[in-house]
Amino acid sequence: MTELLMKDFVDRAALERLQLERMQNTLDRVYNNVPFYKQAFDSVGVKPTDLKRLQDLAKFPFTMKSDLRNHYPFGLLASDQKDVVRIHASSGTTGKPTVVCYTQDDLGIWSETMCRTLEAGGLTSRDIVQIGYGYGLFTGGLGVHYGAERLGCAVIPMGGGATEKQLLLIKDFGTTAVCCTPSFFTHLIEVAEKIGLDFRQTKLRVGFFGAEPWTDAMRTFIEEKSGIKAFDIFGLSEIIGPGVSADCEAHNGLHVFEDHFYPEIIDPDTGEVKAPGEEGELVFTTITKQAMPMIRYRTRDISSLAYEKCACGRTLVRMSSVKRRSDDMLIIRGVNLYPSQVESVILDVEGTEPHYQLVVTREKAMDELEIRVEVTPQVFTDEVKVLENLRDLLSAKVKQLIGISAKITLVEPGTIERSVGKAKRVIDLRHS
Ligand code: DLL
Numbered sequence: 334m335t336e337l338l339m340k341d342f343v344d345r346a347a348l349e350r351l352q353l354e355r356m357q358n359t360l361d362r363v364y365n366n367v368p369f370y371k372q373a374f375d376s377v378g379v380k381p382t383d384l385k386r387l388q389d390l391a392k393f394p395f396t397m398k399s400d401l402r403n404h405y406p407f408g409l410l411a412s413d414q415k416d417v418v419r420i421h422a423s424s425g426t427t428g429k430p431t432v433v434c435y436t437q438d439d440l441g442i443w444s445e446t447m448c449r450t451l452e453a454g455g456l457t458s459r460d461i462v463q464i465g466y467g468y469g470l471f472t473g474g475l476g477v478h479y480g481a482e483r484l485g486c487a488v489i490p491m492g493g494g495a496t497e498k499q500l501l502l503i504k505d506f507g508t509t510a511v512c513c514t515p516s517f518f519t520h521l522i523e524v525a526e527k528i529g530l531d532f533r534q535t536k537l538r539v540g541f542f543g544a545e546p547w548t549d550a551m552r553t554f555i556e557e558k559s560g561i562k563a564f565d566i567f568g569l570s571e572i573i574g575p576g577v578s579a580d581c582e583a584h585n586g587l588h589v590f591e592d593h594f595y596p597e598i599i600d601p602d603t604g605e606v607k608a609p610g611e612e613g614e615l616v617f618t619t620i621t622k623q624a625m626p627m628i629r630y631r632t633r634d635i636s637s638l639a640y641e642k643c644a645c646g647r648t649l650v651r652m653s654s655v656k657r658r659s660d661d662m663l664i665i666r667g668v669n670l671y672p673s674q675v676e677s678v679i680l681d682v683e684g685t686e687p688h689y690q691l692v693v694t695r696e697k698a699m700d701e702l703e704i705r706v707e708v709t710p711q712v713f714t715d716e717v718k719v720l721e722n723l724r725d726l727l728s729a730k731v732k733q734l735i736g737i738s739a740k741i742t743l744v745e746p747g748t749i750e751r752s753v754g755k756a757k758r759v760i761d762l763r764h765s
Contacts, residue, residue, distance in 0.1 A: 335452065337448055337449055337452070338449065340449065340590075340592060341449060341588060341647045341649055342646055342647055342648055343592075343648055345640075345648050348591060348592060348649075352387060352591065352620060353384075353386070353387055355592075355620035355621055356384060356387065356595060356618065357381065359619065359620050359621075359622075359628070360381035360393070360628065361381040362626065363411050363626050363628060364380070364381045366410075366411040366412075367410070369408060370409075370628060373394045373396075374393065374394065376394070377393075377394050379394075387595070388606075390597070390618060391597075391606045393628055393629055394629065395616065395631050396628055396629055396630045397631050398431060398571070398631075398633075401432065401433075401571065402429060402431065405429050405431075405432060406429075406432040407432065409625050410624060410625060411623065411625065411626055412434075412436055412623050412624045416437070416623070416624070417434045417435065417436060417624055418435060419434070419440060420433070420434050421433050421435075421470055421471070421472050421475075421570055422470040422570070423470075423471070423472070423569075423570040431570060433472075433571060433625055434624040434625050435624050435625075436623040438621075438623050439573070439622050439623055439624050440479065442593055442621055442622065443476060443480070443576055444479035444480050444483040445480075446480070446573065446577070446590040446593060446594075447479060447480020447575060447576035448480045448481075448483040448484045449579065450480060450541070450575070451477075451480055451481060451484055451486070451510070451541065453564070453579045453581045453645075453647075454539055454562070454564040454580065454581075455582065456484060456510055457486075458485030459486075459509075460481075460484075460509045460510050461486065461489065461506060461507055461509050461510070461536070462481040462486045462487070462488050462489065462508070462509070462511075462512065463489040463491050463499065463502060463503060463508040463511045463512070464477050464481070464488065464489065464490055464491055464492070464512050465491055465493055465511060465513030465518075465521075466493060466512055466514070466575075466754070468490065468492045472570045472573075472574025472575060473512075473544055473575055474490070474492055474493075475574075476568070476574035476576055477512045477566075477575055478490055480575075480576060481512075489502060489506060489508060493513065493753035496520060496521060496524045497524060499511075499521060500524060500525055503535055503537055504530060504535050508535070508536065508537055509536050509537060509539065510538070510539045510540065510541065511537060511539075511541075512540070512542075512566075513542065514542065514543070514752065514754055514755055514756065515542040515545065515547040515563075516545060516751075516756035517751075517753055517754070518540055518542060518559075519551075519554070519686075519687045519688065520751045520752075520753075522558045522559055523686070523746075525559075532559040533559075533560040537559070538562065539561055539562045539564065540561050540564065542563055542564065542566065543568065543575060544575070544754070544755055545756055546655055546656050546657060546658075546672070546673050547673075547676075548656065548680070549677075550677045550680035550681060551676060551687060552565075552584075553680075554680055554687055562582075564579070564580040565579075565584075565654050566579050566580065566587075567579070567587050567652070567654070567655060569632060569634075572594055572619060573593075576590070577589065577590065578590065578594075578652055580654075581643060581645040583643050583644040583645045585639075585643060585644065585651060586639055586643070586651030586652055586653050587651060587652050587653075587654060588643070588647050588649040588650070588651055589638075589649055589651070589652055590649065591650055592620075592621075593619065593621045593622070594617050594618070594619055595617065595618040595620050596638060596652060597615075597616040597617075597618075598611060598612070598613040598614065598615060598636065599613050599614050599616050599631075600614075601614040601659050609638050609639065609640050610637055610638070612635060612636070612653075613636075613637070614631060614635060615632045615634045615636045615652065616629050616630060616631055616632065617629075617632065632658075633659045633660050634655040634657075634658050634659075635655065635657050635658065636652045636653050636654075636655050638650050638651070638652055639651045639652075639653070657671040657672075657673055663691070663702075663759065664700075665693065665702050666700050668735070670737060672691055672758040672759055674734070674735050675689065675691060675704060675731070675758075676689065676758075677734075678727070678731055678735070681730070682726060682730065684708055684711075684712040684719075684723050685706050685707070685712075685723070685727070686707040686708065686709060686746060688706075688707040688749045689704060689706045689707070689749065690704075690749050690759070690760060691704055691705075691758060692705065692759075692760045692762065693759070693761045693762060693763055694762045694763065695762075695763040700763065701740065702737060702739040702740070703739065703741075703742055704727070704740070704741050704742070705742045705744050705749060706744065707744050707746050707747070707748060707749055708720070708723065708743050708744070708745075708746065709746065710746050713745055713746060720743055724741045724743055727741045728741045
């Protein structure tokens with residue numbers, strides 16, 4: 334076991350002492366260095382010294398994405414500008430990007446937690462890791478890259494896209510691990526089939542998939558089609574990038590690297606902290622980051638926390654995999670719906686492909702949902718009756734499991750646009 338990996342198996346009492354000390358230091362630093370935090374703490378009458386126990390964090394105010402935007406680009410810096418060595422940004426849906434900064438120490442933390450992420454999926458310095466996340470302002474590419482290098486792997490900095498070249502390198506370079514979005518990997522599977530490349534005949538054995546929600550049904554699809562083991566990796570730019578939490582071989586939630594990132598689950602409406610096991614919005618406080626620490630950052634991601642020891646032996650808390658965000662919920666004729674629910678239904682039915690899109694329109698004040706689903710080439714060339722039966726079956730399942738009537742449109746393989754990064758599953762035309 335490497336020295337880094339040992340950090341995943343620490344005694345919880347010792348971990349909590351370390352967290353408290355680090356949290357106290359962080360609160361003190363931001364209060365004294367960042368006017369935004371001083372004002373936010375003062376406005377609710379709390380001081381860093383009010384944090385006597387970890388639970389006292391609940392007294393402190395939340396930080397939101399809008400706070401980063403309002404202090405664009407560098408207003409939340411807690412370090413001297415000269416100590417910043419890297420800047421990333423995540424593109425918001427509207428307007429200015431959210432900017433995040435790193436000191437040299439922050440990059441060290443990041444490569445450490447990404448290294449632990451890859452170790453949790455069984456990688457060692459013998460592995461050849463192909464990075465299919467985008468490089469650039471997005472944190473995916475460089476974040477995973479540094480972690481893999483820290484582990485001593487041979488890193489192939491492919492970046493996103495270039496599907497056929499990705500496949501060529503997997504075959505010729507003997508890539509053992511691939512890192513990309515799950516939706517892009519389904520595209521790699523598809524093109525591999527087309528050009529007659531069988532992953533089982535290559536050295537590829539594991540994939541680290543994240544940056545977007547994906548279901549257990551998708552994991553099964555990926556593992557069965559490609560023969561590799563699929564691990565879920567989670568993170569967000571504001572907290573560090575990828576490397577906030579990681580799946581282990583038990584696949585029973587993602588271990589949060591709690592010695593750096595302190596998680597809470599809150600009720601998104603009241604802001605109250607919820608008990609372990611209860612579902613709610615995930616909130617993180619960074620307790621070691623220097624350049625841009627985040628205090629109680631609201632992620633909008635829905636999850637729950639489990640503190641029981643994992644079958645893998647890790648003592649770090651597990652967060653349930655993020656299947657939805659509070660802001661990707663569609664309300665259609667009063668029914669709440671998440672794209673991931675549709676994904677589970679589709680992948681449960683024989684003859685479909687994991688390429689789908691939800692199109693929402695409004696006609697005469699009535700919301701209409703169309704679910705476009707690709708079918709397999711075999712089904713597509715079958716008789717019309719087969720297609721009709723499949724459409725009726727999907728429609729009935731959506732009605733039964735999600736409680737909504739939707740128009741199902743079965744489309745030819747390859748019709749829905751493939752993503753190289755995060756998939757765009759929803760086209761909402763109601764407000765355009
Ligand atoms: O997506 C960081 C990342 C890169 C994570 C590569 C994993 C792999 P952002 O662009 O800031 O950062 O987007 C963060 O993506 O709040 C979630 O909503 C979503 N997300 C990230 N990982 C997962 C995952 C990167 N494993 C936002 N499952 C987060 C579900 C995920 N959602």
